Amino acid sequence: MLRYTKEFKAQAVDLVRHGKPVQEVAQELEVGRNLIYKWIQKETPNAPTRQRRSRDRTARSYTFRPLTIQPRPFLDLPSVQCSLLLARNSDMFKTRLNTILTALVALSLCTNNIQAADAKPDAKKAKKADPKAAPAKKAEDKKTATKKAEAKDPATKKAATKKRKNRKKKGAPALLVAANHQVSIPKDAFGKEYLMSASLIPQSEAPTSTGLAGKIVRFELFHDGVDIYESTQGLVVTDELPAKRLITSFPIVKQDDKAVIIDFNKGMRRVFSEIWYGMSTRFSARDRDSVAELPQSRVFSVTRDRDQLVIRQSAQVRDRRFNPNEEGRYEIRYFFAPYTGKKSGGKEHTKRESRYVRFFETQGQLEKTSGRAVSKIALFDLKKPLQFYWSANTPKDYVQAMKDGILYWNRAFGKEIIKAGPAPKKITAPDSRHNIVQWVPWDSAGFAYADILVDPRTGESRHGQAYMTSVFAVSSKARARALIRSLREQAKKAEEKEGDDKEHRHSMFPSSKVCRVDHSIWAKELAGGLEDMLANEDVTDAAVLRASQDYVREVVAHEVGHVLGLRHNFAGSLAATMNHKELDEFFKAYLKGENLDKYKDKLSGHSMMEYTAFKGSVFVGWKMRATDSVLPHDKAAIQWGYQDKQDVKEQKMFFGTDDDVGKYGDLNRFDYGVEPVLGAYSEISAYLGNLPNSVIETFIRAKAPVDPRDAVDLKTVNLSPGATASTIASDYRDILKWYRASTRSLRLENKFDFIGDLNRRERVKAHWDSLNGQLTKLGGVDNALFAYLPTTLKLENKPVDKSIVAAQKIDAKKLAERLEKLLNSPAYSEFVGLDEKKYKFTDDEKKLIVERGKNYFEELEKALIRQILSAFERATRDIGFEATRELGEKDAVAQLEKRIGDLARAVIIAKGTKKIEGRLSKTAVTITDFKYDHATRLGAARALTDRIGSYRSWSKDAKADIHAKLKAEIDGQLNIPNLKTFHESNLSRPLRQWFLKQSEILALLPARKAPPPRK
Ligand SMILES: [Zn+2]
Structure with a gap:
């Protein structure tokens, strides 16, 4: 009423x-x-x-x-008069x-x-x-x-x-609602401009919307129908040559002298699939024109909200470029409003500024005559207060977090621009007038994203929405456990179906979400963060809830930032003033409910638009709650966009967005810290520290799931050493990549006025210095890259900087001991299951877990060595030479290469315990097999390839040395020197196979050639 x-x-x-x-x-x-x-x-x-x-x-x-x-000049037809x-x-x-x-x-x-x-x-x-x-x-x-x-x-x-x-002069009347979901166009609407925007809402899983590129359109009346044309402004370079862009024709249902009623549905049998923002200023008529067909559709609702007409169409959507037999079910929600925007206007990025800040932009438009392509950034008109709503279904526990996340941006504006309130019950996103943060009850899918409907000509934002799934609501320990399980499963599924992203399954709208994140990475990150949290023995349900509320605060603020127009800033963490260790200490103190005042002035990053690891997000959310502060880049970016202030440029603030990821080695999603080598090392360290806990968590999820139907017999629980190894190896490669001169660092480049050939040497030198500085903090190359590997190399033992938690050596035996101890510790001797009931592992179960764990750790050792060796095979190490123009005698590259040789030798020569029996001619022979499997040993030989490395002969000596040792070993085991003749065909099958494998390895490792005789 x-x-x-x-x-x-x-x-x-x-x-x-x-x-x-x-x-x-x-x-x-x-x-x-x-x-x-x-x-x-x-x-x-x-x-x-x-x-x-x-x-x-x-x-x-x-x-x-x-x-x-x-x-119109181009529309010289009598019938429209x-x-x-x-x-x-x-x-x-x-x-x-x-x-x-x-x-x-x-x-x-x-x-x-x-x-x-x-x-x-x-x-x-x-x-x-x-x-x-x-x-x-x-x-x-x-x-x-x-x-x-x-x-x-x-x-x-x-x-x-x-x-x-x-x-x-400007006035165009609103379109009107007619009977039977039809649209009435007042006669004086013809020829006037309307803004047509649309949201696309998939009708499966979570019906959340995606904004499509708006069009400025005009209706024209003909004797047999009403045409709708797209304005050519920004799409043609001249008005002197006539151009018309027909979108579609609508059948006329009836007309009188006041209005024409059209059948919108019959006319609108396609959907323009271009998304609402452009990734560059490039102009593309092709993108503008790309459509998907609607084989069947029905308009089921036409309503008016002030001057805006909202048309809801149920549609099957078919994109012939992809699967012609697939029909996606969508609702297409059209918004038509008299176009009141200016003919021109709107703010643009300049090249100078976009190095430090970026907003979302409209799709590229052409300027008259010059043909220069421009995009306008998405900004709200702030003459009116900007009202946001949280959806009515937001759980009570998270309402305050929603509100805080929305209102956070007032701190960036420096005044009260944004208002936040609860949305009325029936209003859900997307809504024609309301900026809504919509809660989506979906526990097993993790996503949050936002989009905006913008004026394609000026970039003025009309309304925006953000979606949050309930996955963020980690309200208790049990729920955290339940989530870890579902997140792990999600990560696995996403990895299996490569590139699959459940919520944009329909290929026609592939990249439409603003806040996209690889599902598997995100799920892993969150699961890791939660596991980390549960590993703190004294964490309470209340602490978990608090952490999740702060997490929601951060995520909501991030999404609302998108609605305000901000793009991601993955360089945020480069401005952190806390190292990993401090962040860990904060998190522990936070979970215990200790006084956190000393962290109030610290930064885990300078931008809300970063993808932060769980702890960092909680820190940001806590800071939002505990202080009035605003992250520096948020403030500078908002004030640049909305108030034309130049701080962001003058202070050369770190900035890098989606397109910059991969360009810079220190610009990553979910990375943490200022120094990337230390960051990657700390990740490894933290991960190794939690290995035994994560084994136990896996068994808890199996024993006490949320739903008893999902219970799994503990005997069938699988642990995946390969997956664990690849997680560690991925961080390991993140360290190695800094040995490559072409790896760029945003942090270092930010200091240079320009990035080009003329200062390449200086830049590479800066990178080399930075790498050496970080390695020194880590106690040298040996500590940074080898000390924690499961091998017995002789290493230099230098101290690690106080700010770094040294990584524990991977040792299957010790890990198994820790696992057993942990199982009997207070945290796990009795625990709360995912169903919030209390459980204990029986003695048999504990035995099983320890046994399985031991097996897993042993396999992990091997899997990790294999993956590390394969990382070396591709690890370019040209930075030292590029920076100094000479090959160092004892520098970080020389040391690394020395250790690669040592590791390869150890892996190839190491003997195991397995015996192989067979015959040589007629004599029975028993030999002892090597410790590592053939693939790993081949990998070790390949790691010594001279296609990569500081100079061609870097591994020549190591190879020859290993060759000699391996040859001696083979000869010794088979007693070859004492045989008159030896041929592999004299070996029986098992021995012959063994011998061939050794030969294959030897072939990769050329023997030292005897020096040529002197003449
Ligand atoms: Zn985002």
């Missing part, structure tokens, strides 16, 4: 009385103008009437002269007005909920709702309005005429 309180009405009238134009008041309070006129009439019977005001200010349809729709003759005769005028008012009132009733909802948060003075307030009486409304039509107010006449003229 439409109800306005007395106070609210009085406020509206008051504003008009104090000289504010009705139009502005209507916009501000988000109520219809006609209602305000009605209220004015009731409050002050002598006030100018609705009619008077209408004619003066806004009436577009009531002009007293023949109205001719001017044909429809003229509307409105008589001066007051009776006729009344009739016309009656019709219009009836339509308006009827429409305002259609959108009751929306208007009533809008009114409350916006009406500052209307604090108490008055349930007895009379609902709008449409009949009375229109009668009163008509009766007072002739009242005049000479004082305002002049100003009003001027305004009317202005209005006339």
